[in-house]
Amino acid sequence: MASSRNSSYTLDEDRHLCHVYVDISQDSEIRVYQKREQFWNRVTEAYNANKPNSSVPDRTLRSIESRMQTILSTISKFKGCVQQVEYSKPSGYSEQDIGMKKSKLKRKKDEDMSNVLNMIREENQKLRDLLESSATKKDRDIQVLMQNVVAQKQNAEAKKRLAEVTQWEGDNKILMIDLDTISDPNRREYFQK
Numbered sequence: 001m002a003s004s005r006n007s008s009y010t011l012d013e014d015r016h017l018c019h020v021y022v023d024i025s026q027d028s029e030i031r032v033y034q035k036r037e038q039f040w041n042r043v044t045e046a047y048n049a050n051k052p053n054s055s056v057p058d059r060t061l062r063s064i065e066s067r068m069q070t071i072l073s074t075i076s077k078f079k080g081c082v083q084q085v086e087y088s089k090p091s092g093y094s095e096q097d098i099g100m101k102k103s104k105l106k107r108k109k110d111e112d113m114s115n116v117l118n119m120i121r122e123e124n125q126k127l128r129d130l131l132e133s134s135a136t137k138k139d140r141d142i143q144v145l146m147q148n149v150v151a152q153k154q155n156a157e158a159k160k161r162l163a164e165v166t167q168w169e170g171d172n173k174i175l176m177i178d179l180d181t182i183s184d185p186n187r188r189e190y191f192q193k
Contacts, residue, residue, distance in 0.1 A: 009067055012052040020046045021068055041067050074113070081105040 009017070024042050034042070040061050048058040059067075085101045184189040 010053065013056070014067070014071060016050070016052045017043075017047055017064065018069060018071060020050075043068070077109055078106060081109060 021041055024046060026038065043073045044059070044064050047064055082102055085105060097184075179188055
């Protein structure tokens, strides 16, 4: 099974997507008076019109929306880490201490995200392998089924031929009878004609 997915987003593409998203979401002429579908259509058109790498094919609306949701989710988690550090600021902590704590929390979140992504990749590979083996098994099953159908057809033809031969033998049995062995004169005369 061939996949129709494009390559992963690069850092430059992510930055470009974020800029396009912010520009369109803060458009002073349209603001909040745009429907969801219109908004994502505008983001997709603007992104593909000025993409940073022209060798990458145009991204679909679904791809761009999904990628932006992932970025927004990550930003939200990072924002939560920053707030957690700021609210837990013990007295005597400097901005540098807070920055180090923020960085440690972000690193931990990144490691957790990386572990989750690796687990998803492994599960996807297992699923791909399972689907491929299922397809191979299905092909074998179809081949066996076709062989059974051919064998049944040949068996039916053989039975039909046997029935025809049996009928022919029955029909010809009368022709092979010695007429002198028939004692009834009317029957003998009937078979003679």
